[in-house]
Amino acid sequence: xxxRKIKLTVNGKSYEREVETRMxxxxxxxxxxxxTGTHYGCEHGVCGACTIxxxxxxxxxxxMLAVQANGHDLVTIEGLALPNGDLNPLQNAFWENxxxxxxxxxxxxxxxxxxxxxxxxxxxxxxxxxxxxxxLCRCTGxxxxxxxxxxxxxxxxxxxxxx
Amino acid sequence: MGANDPLVDLKGFIGARVKRTxxxxxxxGQGLFADDIHxxxxxxxxxxxxxxxxxxxxxxxxxxxxxxxxxxxxxVWADLPESARQRIPLLTPxxxxxxxxxxxxxxxxxxxxxxxxxxxVIADNRYIAEDACTLVDVDYDVLPAVANGQAALAAGSPLxxxxxxxxxxxxxxxxxxxxxxxxxxxxxVVRESFxxxxxxxxxxxxxxxxxxxxxxxxxxxxxSSGQAPFLEKKNLIDLLAWDPERLRVVMNxxxxxxxxxxxxxxxQAVVAIAACRLNRPVKWAEDRREHFLTAxxxxxxxxxxxxxxxATGKIQGLKLGMLHDNGAYFPWGIIMPYIAxxxxxxPYVVPAMTVDLKVAFTNKVSTTPVRGAGRPQAVFAMERMxxxxxRLLGLDRAEIRRRNFVQPSQMPYSVGFIxxxxxxxxxxxxxxxxxxxxxxxxxDYEGFPARKAKARAAGRFIGIGMGNYVEGxxxxxxxxxxxxxxxxxxxxxxxxxSPQGQGxxxxxxxxxxxxxxxxxxxxxxxxxxTSGISMGIGxxxxxxxxxxxxSVFMAARNVRDKIARLAAFMLQVKPADIAMENGWAHVAxxxxxxxxxxxxxxxxxxxxxxxxxxxxxxxxxDTQYFSPAQAAYCNGTAVVELEVDPKIxxxxxxxxxxxxxxxxxxxPLIVDGQVQGAVAHGIGNATxxxxxxxxNAQPITANFGEYLLPGAGDVPRVNTQHLETxxxxxxxxxxxxxxxxxxxxxxxxxxxxxxxxxEYGLFIxxxxxxxxRLYQLLREAGAFxxxxxxxxx
Numbered sequence: 001x002x003x004r005k006i007k008l009t010v011n012g013k014s015y016e017r018e019v020e021t022r023m024x025x026x027x028x029x030x031x032x033x034x035x036t037g038t039h040y041g042c043e044h045g046v047c048g049a050c051t052i053x054x055x056x057x058x059x060x061x062x063x064m065l066a067v068q069a070n071g072h073d074l075v076t077i078e079g080l081a082l083p084n085g086d087l088n089p090l091q092n093a094f095w096e097n098x099x100x101x102x103x104x105x106x107x108x109x110x111x112x113x114x115x116x117x118x119x120x121x122x123x124x125x126x127x128x129x130x131x132x133x134x135x136l137c138r139c140t141g142x143x144x145x146x147x148x149x150x151x152x153x154x155x156x157x158x159x160x161x162x163x
Numbered sequence: 164m165g166a167n168d169p170l171v172d173l174k175g176f177i178g179a180r181v182k183r184t185x186x187x188x189x190x191x192g193q194g195l196f197a198d199d200i201h202x203x204x205x206x207x208x209x210x211x212x213x214x215x216x217x218x219x220x221x222x223x224x225x226x227x228x229x230x231x232x233x234x235x236x237x238x239v240w241a242d243l244p245e246s247a248r249q250r251i252p253l254l255t256p257x258x259x260x261x262x263x264x265x266x267x268x269x270x271x272x273x274x275x276x277x278x279x280x281x282x283x284v285i286a287d288n289r290y291i292a293e294d295a296c297t298l299v300d301v302d303y304d305v306l307p308a309v310a311n312g313q314a315a316l317a318a319g320s321p322l323x324x325x326x327x328x329x330x331x332x333x334x335x336x337x338x339x340x341x342x343x344x345x346x347x348x349x350x351x352v353v354r355e356s357f358x359x360x361x362x363x364x365x366x367x368x369x370x371x372x373x374x375x376x377x378x379x380x381x382x383x384x385x386x387s388s389g390q391a392p393f394l395e396k397k398n399l400i401d402l403l404a405w406d407p408e409r410l411r412v413v414m415n416x417x418x419x420x421x422x423x424x425x426x427x428x429x430x431q432a433v434v435a436i437a438a439c440r441l442n443r444p445v446k447w448a449e450d451r452r453e454h455f456l457t458a459x460x461x462x463x464x465x466x467x468x469x470x471x472x473x474a475t476g477k478i479q480g481l482k483l484g485m486l487h488d489n490g491a492y493f494p495w496g497i498i499m500p501y502i503a504x505x506x507x508x509x510p511y512v513v514p515a516m517t518v519d520l521k522v523a524f525t526n527k528v529s530t531t532p533v534r535g536a537g538r539p540q541a542v543f544a545m546e547r548m549x550x551x552x553x554r555l556l557g558l559d560r561a562e563i564r565r566r567n568f569v570q571p572s573q574m575p576y577s578v579g580f581i582x583x584x585x586x587x588x589x590x591x592x593x594x595x596x597x598x599x600x601x602x603x604x605x606x607d608y609e610g611f612p613a614r615k616a617k618a619r620a621a622g623r624f625i626g627i628g629m630g631n632y633v634e635g636x637x638x639x640x641x642x643x644x645x646x647x648x649x650x651x652x653x654x655x656x657x658x659x660x661s662p663q664g665q666g667x668x669x670x671x672x673x674x675x676x677x678x679x680x681x682x683x684x685x686x687x688x689x690x691x692x693t694s695g696i697s698m699g700i701g702x703x704x705x706x707x708x709x710x711x712x713x714s715v716f717m718a719a720r721n722v723r724d725k726i727a728r729l730a731a732f733m734l735q736v737k738p739a740d741i742a743m744e745n746g747w748a749h750v751a752x753x754x755x756x757x758x759x760x761x762x763x764x765x766x767x768x769x770x771x772x773x774x775x776x777x778x779x780x781x782x783x784x785d786t787q788y789f790s791p792a793q794a795a796y797c798n799g800t801a802v803v804e805l806e807v808d809p810k811i812x813x814x815x816x817x818x819x820x821x822x823x824x825x826x827x828x829x830x831p832l833i834v835d836g837q838v839q840g841a842v843a844h845g846i847g848n849a850t851x852x853x854x855x856x857x858x859n860a861q862p863i864t865a866n867f868g869e870y871l872l873p874g875a876g877d878v879p880r881v882n883t884q885h886l887e888t889x890x891x892x893x894x895x896x897x898x899x900x901x902x903x904x905x906x907x908x909x910x911x912x913x914x915x916x917x918x919x920x921x922e923y924g925l926f927i928x929x930x931x932x933x934x935x936r937l938y939q940l941l942r943e944a945g946a947f948x949x950x951x952x953x954x955x956x
Contacts, residue, residue: 027289030199031201035192036192036195036196036201037192037193039196039368039418040198041368041369042866042867043451044451044866044867044868047451076192077191077192081191087191091191095183095186095187098182098836100186100190100664101666101836102366102367102417102419102663102664103185103186103189103418104366104367104419106190107192130875130876133875133876136867136872138366138840138843138844138872139664139836140836140839141840141841141878142843142874144836146875
């Protein structure tokens with residue numbers, strides 16, 4: 001069994017672990033760190049449910065090895081809420097707009113839209129649809145997710161806040 | 164108001180657009196899906212699966228796999244306990260089934276589809292288990308495979324199973340009315356044949372099971388990502404020969420279902436057996452490829468119809484022949500093809516009809532209901548026939564439908580068939596003409612010809628299409644609920660119903676809150692736990708709000724009565740004088756005289772040796788099992804306007820209106836979400852999703868690159884227009900709402916595509932209509948002036 005020692009930060013917390021080199025990053029996050037909010041929906045990089053933020057950029061945790069995350073700063077769905085524990089504006093917008101049904105694609109939707117809305121807090125509906133075009137949802141038919149993103153963007157502009 | 168504020172405290176939760184109480188934890192990543200369960204000493208399963216569609220197993224050598232470090236056991240069929248070496252029980256028999264073939268949990272000596280499980284490896288982790296799977300050496304004697312439902316019934320076809328007489332798994336002829344007279348007197352007869360592939364359900368969470376044996380108590384707990392906890396339990400009791408009182412099936416959060424997760428699969432029994440034998444918890448987490456290969460699908464059907472009409476376009480009779488590619492086994496009997504054929508008349512008066520249904524065994528994974536459950540195919544066939552008839556008679560497509568609607572004054576309306584619940588197909592309520600009229604008005608159908616002419620002048624191809632459906636929902640036999648006021652003053656609802664994203668918890672809270680006068684935050688809901696309530700069925704057939712919702716309503720009403728009696732006794736007034744608010748029972752005209760639910764619950768639990776006063780019984784709780792007399796029939800109309808880019812066969816939906824009547828709405832926010840999501844599934848069926856196999860029955864669309872689900876760019880905003888015709892069949896007046904959006908999507912979309920390209924005179928008989936297929940049809944219709952040198956041979 002080929003292993004390496006890795007050090008990384010997840011949701012602001014440092015971890016140092018010995019991992020098998022072949023272990024995917026998603027399996028590491030879910031089963032080694034116990035952060036099961038990141039989901040595996042296809043394990044071939046299409047559905048987007050496993051999307052995390054790696055140094056602020058979205059990455060498919062099913063297509064990365066844990067060893068590749070060595071030295072990086074990761075954020076998962078568990079790290080999105082505000083420091084005081086309240087839901088952040090994007091999570092809030094999802095709740096207000098029925099942006100989830102089963103909740104399985106939600107981690108990837110939230111992380112993908114976090115990256116997108118940080119770059120563009122005044123998107124068109126079309127731009128939001130393109131932003132989440134790499135994330136599959138089988139429950140909502142997407143409209144409520146699009147509405148959630150637009151509502152969050154509006155609040156970000158009005159209150160001059162970021163994610 | 165922010166989402167962290169308390170939920171809206173409205174008087175009257177039923178009918179209110181209440182935010183879901185499920186969401187907070189899911190938005191924080193704190194859900195508990197089956198694969199999220201980590202237990203000490205957990206072991207992991209991986210299955211060895213057949214690469215052949217049909218083969219005899221000569222021998223299996225597991226020794227090399229067992230030698231892998233970290234592997235605990237490898238089981239094949241012969242290693243299973245005797246009870247699990249039997250075929251999985253068929254829970255849904257039907258006299259039309261000729262060979263009630265069910266699978267083994269692990270293949271005995273023959274594999275009948277690609278993906279059939281042959282052996283299991285249990286190891287320290289999934290990586291090791293998969294390594295070892297590659298070392299299990301199975302010697303197959305490959306047999307000819309049956310790859311196509313039509314070919315299966317042709318003379319000389321190979322057999323899908325050794326030992327069967329032929330591939331006709333089930334056959335059924337039925338009908339009503341005088342069909343010969345109908346056709347003899349007809350002015351017009353329209354004939355057409357359709358091929359439809361409905362693909363797979365593909366919930367974002369695949370199938371996952373975790374089994375935990377508690378040696379101390381002999382209890383076995385199985386966590387599942389399924390839809391039907393009690394059906395899973397029934398199968399496990401038989402296959403494990405297990406004491407029902409020491410077996411618990413639990414579904415915590417489930418990431419979508421849409422039908423195939425209602426089926427019992429052998430992997431669940433294998434995981435449970437391994438956990439008991441090894442005395443360690445065992446998990447199996449399916450991967451998406453396995454889901455493509457082994458989770459049930461709907462797949463191919465061939466429909467042949469003859470429709471007799473009079474001179475005015477009124478339907479006189481309908482002859483239907485339908486062939487269903489069933490796949491290898493009958494895990495859900497023939498319910499899905501049966502629903503399909505009996506749904507065909509839809510909202511129209513069809514005075515006489517005959518059905519000739521054939522169900523063919525093939526060497527593919529079995530078929531069972533996927534969202535819509537055969538109805539989308541029936542509605543596609545019927546609506547396409549009406550479009551064709553309208554063209555033949557020179558009638559507007561909406562007009563020919565208007566002329567044939569069952570009228571509200573005809574309700575309740577008996578179609579003539581027996582439905583799959585064993586009761587006559589008898590529409591209980593609904594206003595079909597109004598539903599279509601409303602959808603057409605909102606879609607500005609009247610204004611469409613002008614829009615089309617304008618677009619065409621600008622070189623654009625736009626079209627409009629429509630589809631109507633009636634859907635039997637809320638099927639029995641029953642679902643149950645217990646409502647209990649706890650000594651801490653909180654209210655508990657327990658039900659066997661199992662949500663997979665439908666917001667059942669919020670819906671049940673709303674129903675109970677109105678009866679008990681408590682805010683939603685005071686109500687805890689436990690779903691899908693077989694230890695929570697004695698009996699249950701599961702979530703499919705758009706049945707939960709009808710069955711479990713009414714059970715919650717009836718139980719909560721009885722608890723309210725118990726609270727009133729006890730509080731009245733303690734406050735020395737009459738029960739009718741008691742009002743309830745925010746967890747308190749008080750005298751209606753004197754709110755200061757009151758008792759808390761907490762105190763009442765404690766009193767109701769009794770004191771040792773003391774009798775209750777007259778009229779008061781023990782506990783503030785009640786259990787009800789609502790059992791509907793028959794299905795509640797919902798209905799709807801889809802109207803779709805879209806643009807076609809003929810050069811690439813691509814469509815863009817411009818307007819999607821859904822007239823929708825699912826009876827009384829409990830939570831319009833949730834119902835709107837169900838409709839929007841169901842439409843998305845229908846768009847996939849109409850234009851993208853096609854589960855394909857080659858001539859050897861080898862799947863050739865086994866990942867999300869080869870099999871396309873609709874994405875955010877494919878699904879427009881659906882404008883849902885609700886009608887609320889209450890069902891007279893249940894106290895809440897509700898009907899099912901989860902599948903309606905899917906059912907009429909394909910005929911509406913494909914009718915619109917055809918309309919956009921009307922100058923080419925296409926009549927489209929296939930679904931899905933992929934861009935490639937549309938391009939090909941246009942090419943065949945001469946739409947492109949291809950130089951001869953570039954034309955395909």
